[in-house]
Amino acid sequence: MKIPDNGKSKEEVLAALRDYRSADPDWSEGRIFGYVFHAEDDAVAAVEDAFRLYMWDNALDPSVFGSLLRLETEIVSMAAHHLRGDDEVVGNFSSGGTESVMLAVKTARDWARANKPGISRPQMILPITAHPAFHKAAHYFDVDAVTVPVDRKTLQVTPETVQDACTDDTILLVGSATCFAFGVSDPIPELGRIALDRGVLLHVDGCIGGFMLALYRKLGRPVPEYDFTVPGVTSISMDLHKYAFAAKGASVVLYKNKELRKHQIFTHSNWTGYTMINPTIQSTKSGGPMAGAWAALHYIGDDGYLDIARQLADITDQFIAGVDRIDDLHIMGKPEICLVAFGSDTIDVFELCDEMKVRGWHLGAQPGAMGVKESVHLTMLPFNAGQIDALLGDLGECVELVRGREPSPLVAQLAAMAQNLDPSKLDDATLQNVLGMVGAGGGKLPTRLAEINRIMNALPAPVVDAILTAFYNEWNRPEKE
Numbered sequence: 097m098k099i100p101d102n103g104k105s106k107e108e109v110l111a112a113l114r115d116y117r118s119a120d121p122d123w124s125e126g127r128i129f130g131y132v133f134h135a136e137d138d139a140v141a142a143v144e145d146a147f148r149l150y151m152w153d154n155a156l157d158p159s160v161f162g163s164l165l166r167l168e169t170e171i172v173s174m175a176a177h178h179l180r181g182d183d184e185v186v187g188n189f190s191s192g193g194t195e196s197v198m199l200a201v202k203t204a205r206d207w208a209r210a211n212k213p214g215i216s217r218p219q220m221i222l223p224i225t226a227h228p229a230f231h232k233a234a235h236y237f238d239v240d241a242v243t244v245p246v247d248r249k250t251l252q253v254t255p256e257t258v259q260d261a262c263t264d265d266t267i268l269l270v271g272s273a274t275c276f277a278f279g280v281s282d283p284i285p286e287l288g289r290i291a292l293d294r295g296v297l298l299h300v301d302g303c304i305g306g307f308m309l310a311l312y313r314k315l316g317r318p319v320p321e322y323d324f325t326v327p328g329v330t331s332i333s334m335d336l337h338k339y340a341f342a343a344k345g346a347s348v349v350l351y352k353n354k355e356l357r358k359h360q361i362f363t364h365s366n367w368t369g370y371t372m373i374n375p376t377i378q379s380t381k382s383g384g385p386m387a388g389a390w391a392a393l394h395y396i397g398d399d400g401y402l403d404i405a406r407q408l409a410d411i412t413d414q415f416i417a418g419v420d421r422i423d424d425l426h427i428m429g430k431p432e433i434c435l436v437a438f439g440s441d442t443i444d445v446f447e448l449c450d451e452m453k454v455r456g457w458h459l460g461a462q463p464g465a466m467g468v469k470e471s472v473h474l475t476m477l478p479f480n481a482g483q484i485d486a487l488l489g490d491l492g493e494c495v496e497l498v499r500g501r502e503p504s505p506l507v508a509q510l511a512a513m514a515q516n517l518d519p520s521k522l523d524d525a526t527l528q529n530v531l532g533m534v535g536a537g538g539g540k541l542p543t544r545l546a547e548i549n550r551i552m553n554a555l556p557a558p559v560v561d562a563i564l565t566a567f568y569n570e571w572n573r574p575e576k577e
């Protein structure tokens with residue numbers, strides 16, 4: 097494709113985009129669990145108008161657009177209150193959970209460089225349930241990720257496991273509140289004690305759960321301690337584009353005090369252009385996401401958020417009760433908020449996902465790792481509310497459909513073959529060959545994914561990662577003309 101010789105009308109351009117989009121799932125039907133955090137229409141309209149109002153303003157330089165600094169400090173202040181922080185808490189608005197997490201890891205690294213000069217290879221301890229954003233941070237910032245298992249039943253890391261994994265090079269502990277996969281929190285108070293004992297930092301990943309847990313507490317539901325009131329917690333990430341229903345590109349990373357936050361800030365004056373003060377990874381950035389988030393918090397308000405939380409808690413209870421009635425399925429761990437996953441000891445849950453997809457349901461297949469078995473994840477959202485009975489009905493029927501289905505012999509063959517592969521030596525031809533065997537050759541994704549999920553679950557993780565990279569590199573390429 098090339099830029100058209102002559103510009104088109106706005107109607108033509110938008111008609112083409114609507115046409116592109118028509119094949120994507122219509123999330124408003126409520127059959128997708130996750131991805132689109134969408135509140136009721138009036139709130140959405142307020143967010144959109146606020147976003148549009150600020151969309152061309154540049155948050156690169158708050159000395160020019162002063163109201164953007166005001167919006168950011170007010171959002172951070174509301175977030176800090178929500179997480180029961182004191183007046184010392186500072187933070188920044190970022191583009192999403194990944195950026196917030198990456199900033200927290202970068203800050204920890206530079207804090208350690210300043211305060212623990214003896215450490216040459218800094219380490220952070222990550223439960224297997226920690227979000228991949230931490231591994232991405234490890235990869236980008238050269239901090240070693242030490243992955244530790246979680247308890248197979250509770251799916252929480254145990255304090256002993258973390259304690260045993262600590263070395264003299266440990267700079268940062270990580271706990272989730274809640275983790276994405278199962279909606280359970282790690283024992284933050286115990287991790288805080290270890291952090292204080294060892295003089296290291298503790299980041300709480302509240303990207304998805306941090307906002308909702310505080311609402312659940314206000315509803316009188318039992319929630320664990322996870323916020324700034326816990327001794328030892330030094331930073332928390334919390335996404336606003338998830339359960340605060342802001343438009344995408346909205347998260348915060350908060351620090352216990354500005355002594356810590358100073359290690360996040362990058363400045364550069366020794367060049368020939370403008371003075372650069374970058375607290376976050378992005379430099380030029382739209383004011384839209386920030387204004388949208390500010391608008392969501394003000395429009396919906398605590399009372400509105402509590403109504404949403406109550407509704408989501410109810411439909412989650414309804415779903416859990418329904419799964420409990422299906423003999424072949426069980427809920428993973430004890431979900432603390434409106435994130436749930438179920439597994440099975442008797443049927444293939446990846447086949448189940450494929451059958452549900454045929455019926456229009458988008459559920460999240462999750463591979464297993466380090467003793468935790470594969471599962472299916474649902475992030476509950478307001479638009480799912482009217483769909484839970486239908487969902488449970490189809491689940492029950494699809495369980496019967498897939499009963500007795502055996503994984504294809506290819507899974508065992510590939511798994512055996514992969515045991516002897518050195519992932520760093522996999523050449524492109526071999527990778528393309530493997531992709532062809534699983535029906536994903538030439539950058540085409542098959543509609544049924546059970547076999548691919550099974551294979552990914554059976555192969556060593558570094559081999560899977562090499563295959564995924566090769567697949568993506570093929571998949572995301574301009575069409576040849």
Ligand SMILES: *Cc1c(COP(=O)(O)O)cnc(C)c1O
Nearest residue numbers: 192193194227229275276303304
């Ligand atoms: C979503 C999520 C992230 C990453 O956030 P993005 O906004 O997708 O970048 C990090 N941690 C947890 C627990 C999450 O659920």
